[in-house]
Amino acid sequence: MSTRVRFAPSPTGRLHTGGARCALFNYLYARVTGGKFILRIEDTDVKRSSKNYLGDILDGLKWLGMEWDEGPYYQSERLAEYSAVAQRLIEEGLAYRDPEGSAAVYFKMPKVRVSWEDLIHGEISFDCSLLDDLVLIKSDGTPTYNFACVVDDVGLGVTHVIRGDDHISNTPKQIALYRALGKPQPKFAHIPLILGPDKKRLSKRHGAKSVLEYRDEGILSDALFNFLALLSWSPGDEREFMSRGEIIKKFSLKKVKKTAAVFDYEKLLWLNQQYLKRLGDEEAAEGFKRFLPSVERDSGFWLEFARLYKVRVRKFSEIKEAADFFFGDVKYDESAVKEHLFGEDKKNLLGGLFRRLESLQVWEIKELERVVREYAESGGREAKEIIHPVRVALTGRTASPGLFEVMVLLGRQTVLERLKRWVL
RNA sequence: GACCCCGUCGUCUAAGGGUUAGGACACGGGCCUUUCAAGCCCGAAGCGCGGGUUCGAAUCCCGUCGGGGUCACCA
Numbered sequence: 001m002s003t004r005v006r007f008a009p010s011p012t013g014r015l016h017t018g019g020a021r022c023a024l025f026n027y028l029y030a031r032v033t034g035g036k037f038i039l040r041i042e043d044t045d046v047k048r049s050s051k052n053y054l055g056d057i058l059d060g061l062k063w064l065g066m067e068w069d070e071g072p073y074y075q076s077e078r079l080a081e082y083s084a085v086a087q088r089l090i091e092e093g094l095a096y097r098d099p100e101g102s103a104a105v106y107f108k109m110p111k112v113r114v115s116w117e118d119l120i121h122g123e124i125s126f127d128c129s130l131l132d133d134l135v136l137i138k139s140d141g142t143p144t145y146n147f148a149c150v151v152d153d154v155g156l157g158v159t160h161v162i163r164g165d166d167h168i169s170n171t172p173k174q175i176a177l178y179r180a181l182g183k184p185q186p187k188f189a190h191i192p193l194i195l196g197p198d199k200k201r202l203s204k205r206h207g208a209k210s211v212l213e214y215r216d217e218g219i220l221s222d223a224l225f226n227f228l229a230l231l232s233w234s235p236g237d238e239r240e241f242m243s244r245g246e247i248i249k250k251f252s253l254k255k256v257k258k259t260a261a262v263f264d265y266e267k268l269l270w271l272n273q274q275y276l277k278r279l280g281d282e283e284a285a286e287g288f289k290r291f292l293p294s295v296e297r298d299s300g301f302w303l304e305f306a307r308l309y310k311v312r313v314r315k316f317s318e319i320k321e322a323a324d325f326f327f328g329d330v331k332y333d334e335s336a337v338k339e340h341l342f343g344e345d346k347k348n349l350l351g352g353l354f355r356r357l358e359s360l361q362v363w364e365i366k367e368l369e370r371v372v373r374e375y376a377e378s379g380g381r382e383a384k385e386i387i388h389p390v391r392v393a394l395t396g397r398t399a400s401p402g403l404f405e406v407m408v409l410l411g412r413q414t415v416l417e418r419l420k421r422w423v424l
Numbered sequence: 425g426a427c428c429c430c431g432u433c434g435u436c437u438a439a440g441g442g443u444u445a446g447g448a449c450a451c452g453g454g455c456c457u458u459u460c461a462a463g464c465c466c467g468a469a470g471c472g473c474g475g476g477u478u479c480g481a482a483u484c485c486c487g488u489c490g491g492g493g494u495c496a497c498c499a
Contacts, residue, residue: 104497146499168428195492201492
């Protein structure tokens with residue numbers, strides 16, 4: 001029988017990191033087993049559900065490249081089914097109506113010990129006599145989570161329930177329901193939660209943002225996919241930088257750890273940079289442009305710009321700060337100016353170079369480098385003694401891509417203009 | 425509090441009865457170099473604790489401590 005797994009988010013919030021990782025493991029398991037990845041929307045809480053959240057979830061899944069094979073199914077469209085099943089349980093004497101007279105239906109919790117062989121944790125057992133009778137149908141006629149979940153997992157023929165550890169305590173209740181329904185229970189795999197730096201469950205504060213926010217700050221889909229896969233799972237060897245194909249090929253629930261993982265944003269950035277620097281110049285340029293003012297530059301500029309910067313930032317959004325001097329006037333860093341541009345000597349130095357550059361016909365990397373080095377030599381100086389001040393004059397800072405590349409990208413006019421400010 | 429789950433460098437992890445406990449991020453140092461990155465090299469850093477079992481325990485068992493999760497007519 002082929003595997004059927006599902007991701008069943010509730011549209012009461014955006015697709016955050018934890019949800020995305022849960023979806024990912026389901027997705028990977030479906031792909032590695034050649035089964036189906038089903039999407040079900042648990043929208044029975046009408047008051048808290050919203051169209052915006054739903055959109056965020058669907059867009060997030062698509063952006064991460066986790067296309068579902070079936071669905072989305074909506075629980076809000078299956079209310080009649082839940083009522084019918086509840087009715088049947090009442091008739092069989094396994095459930096009863098609210099004695100107070102509301103429309104609520106309760107399940108008679110069997111006072112037995114249940115256990116299951118969890119695919120991640122091994123045997124887990126729980127004494128159901130500790131549990132109260134379970135509300136199946138609320139007084140407003142809508143089903144509760146545990147009930148709708150079981151009815152739908154049965155209806156959709158779900159074979160493996162892969163979900164967060166926080167559902168372990170729901171599992172005994174659901175197993176009791178499967179038994180009452182006379183249906184075989186699926187395999188359960190409870191995957192560890194993702195924790196924040198404070199070792200608490202990931203919250204808004206640190207990382208539980210929508211996956212779309214990662215997209216919007218210039219994290220690559222491939223990188224987040226790769227990073228999420230590595231939380232509580234590893235292929236067993238020492239590989240970390242892996243394509244989707246490799247991950248799908250290697251994924252196995254057996255290699256999923258039992259321990260919760262702390263979400264390390266720094267490592268995500270590192271992984272993202274690994275992807276970024278391997279990007280083609282054209283693609284990288286498009287990514288950078290999203291965070292830059294829209295200015296007219298030819299494609300030659302953008303390709304070179306991307307080539308220089310894709311190894312210097314960890315995510316696209318960092319370009320705004322890193323390369324601001326290309327797209328507006330320079331913001332001079334005070335201490336850099338103080339160190340490299342103060343004094344008569346520096347001004348004379350730059351003045352001499354300014355005159356040589358002014359008369360230069362060819363504005364190319366090699367030629368510029370030749371001129372600067374010759375100029376330095378003629379004055380008995382090391383090249384860096386002139387390169388550093390020029391860099392500060394042109395970029396306002398002490399760190400930038402190679403100076404001659406920068407000079408070419410900036411263009412003759414801008415270079416001479418900025419240099420002139422420090423001459424006299 | 426009750427119940428359930430879980431403890432390997434700061435973090436992500438590998439190995440799992442006999443290894444100098446391996447890798448990665450971050451951190452420190454070096455090389456390269458016009459600076460910054462990238463890259464390469466080196467370094468510091470870990471089996472929560474206590475008992476067993478065993479010739480031998482990070483690994484198995486028990487306890488303890490610590491962390492997390494769940495205890496809704498929310499999902």
